[in-house]
Amino acid sequence: GAVVSQHPSWVICKSGTSVKIECRSLDFQATTMFWYRQFPKQSLMLMATSNEGSKATYEQGVEKDKFLINHASLTLSTLTVTSAHPEDSSFYICSAYGQGKISGANVLTFGAGSRLTVL
Amino acid sequence: AQSVTQLGSHVSVSEGALVLLRCNYSSSVPPYLFWYVQYPNQGLQLLLKYTSAATLVKGINGFEAEFKKSETSFHLTKPSAHMSDAAEYFCAVSEGATNKLIFGTGTLLAVQP
Numbered sequence: 001g002a003v004v005s006q007h008p009s010w011v012i013c014k015s016g017t018s019v020k021i022e023c024r025s026l027d028f029q030a031t032t033m034f035w036y037r038q039f040p041k042q043s044l045m046l047m048a049t050s051n052e053g054s055k056a057t058y059e060q061g062v063e064k065d066k067f068l069i070n071h072a073s074l075t076l077s078t079l080t081v082t083s084a085h086p087e088d089s090s091f092y093i094c095s096a097y098g099q100g101k102i103s104g105a106n107v108l109t110f111g112a113g114s115r116l117t118v119l
Numbered sequence: 120a121q122s123v124t125q126l127g128s129h130v131s132v133s134e135g136a137l138v139l140l141r142c143n144y145s146s147s148v149p150p151y152l153f154w155y156v157q158y159p160n161q162g163l164q165l166l167l168k169y170t171s172a173a174t175l176v177k178g179i180n181g182f183e184a185e186f187k188k189s190e191t192s193f194h195l196t197k198p199s200a201h202m203s204d205a206a207e208y209f210c211a212v213s214e215g216a217t218n219k220l221i222f223g224t225g226t227l228l229a230v231q232p
Contacts, residue, residue, distance in 0.1 A: 006162075032218060043209060044163075044222045093162055097218040108218045110155075112162035 002028045004096045006111035013084055014119055021079045021114045023094035028107060029074035030096035035067075038091040038113070050077050074098070084118040091115050121146045121212050125223035133231050138197040140226045142184075142210030145191065152193040153211040153220065154184055163209065169193060170216070180204070205230045 003026040013019050023033055032051050036044040048064075050056040050071035058064045066088075068080040077096075081088050093113040100107050126141040144150055151170050155163040167178025174186040184195045193210060207227050211220040 034219060036222075043224045044220075046219065046221065049219055091160075095163075095218075095220070108165075110163040110165075113160075115160065 002026075002096075002098075002100050002107040002109040004030075004094065004109045004111040006092075006094055006114050008114060009112060010115050010117075012117045012119065015085050016083055018080055018082045019084055019116060021081075021092055021094075021116070023077045023079070023096065023111055025075045025096045025098060025109075027102070028096075028098045028100045030077070030098040031074065032097040033071055033077040034095045034097075035069060035077075035079050036093045036095070038093060040091075044093060047079075081116065084116070086118045089116055089118045121150065121214055121221050123210050123212050123221060123223035125208075125210050125226050127226055128224065129227050129229065131229040131231060132200045134202055135199050138182075138195070138200045138204065138228065140195040140208050140210075140228065142193045142195065142223060143191050144193060144210075144212045146212055146214065148214055151213045151215060152184075152186060153213070154178065154182070154193075154195045155209045155211060155222075157207045157209065157225075159206075166195070166208075200228075200230045202230050202232065204228060 005024045007022045035047045038044045047062045048056045048058045056069035071077040095110045097108045122145045124143045153168045154166040167176045169186045177183045182197045209225045210223040
């Protein structure tokens with residue numbers, strides 16, 4: 001089946017540093033990837049949509065200079081939290097949409113998430 | 120704009136009892152509807168989805184949901200709860216096949232022995 005891998009699963013960083021989170025589609029080509037943010041005991045909030053080879057589309061209220069999204073290939077999208085602060089601490093989840101290599105069917109799959117803690 | 124409302128942030132049932140998690144949606148176009156389950160510190164696992172075919176959708180782990188356009192609802196049910204069903208459940212809607220999901224606030228299901 002379609003698998004999406006996120007790395008790292010846990011990251012702790014100091015305030016002011018930048019953190020990069022990777023989202024990889026392992027057995028399918030993801031033409032579109034979505035990044036979500038989930039605060040403790042809350043729902044997932046869509047941050048941005050990225051299509052391979054083009055700039056990400058950010059949801060209202062999401063700072064594009066703060067959360068840099070790159071989707072340079074059909075199997076990889078990255079989210080960089082720049083100059084992280086404690087309020088950026090959250091669970092970040094990506095999802096990927098594309099055509100499965102084996103089945104040929106379109107799939108939408110979520111990654112396992114990356115927990116960011118900013119000290 | 121689309122939205123999803125999940126009634127009841129916490130639901131508690133006894134093992135073996137019926138599980139009913141409520142979801143109502145709002146959409147200006149025919150929606151695609153989803154139910155996901157999330158275990159602590161994990162990502163989302165798709166339980167089932169409605170994409171304009173059969174209104175009664177069967178998913179994994181014995182769950183099913185019925186799309187009722189007249190009620191704008193997509194409630195999730197399971198005849199008999201198991202301890203392993205204890206988790207957070209999210210209902211989501213997308214505008215057709217855009218795959219851009221809008222999630223509800225989630226319902227935490229507790230299963231009592």
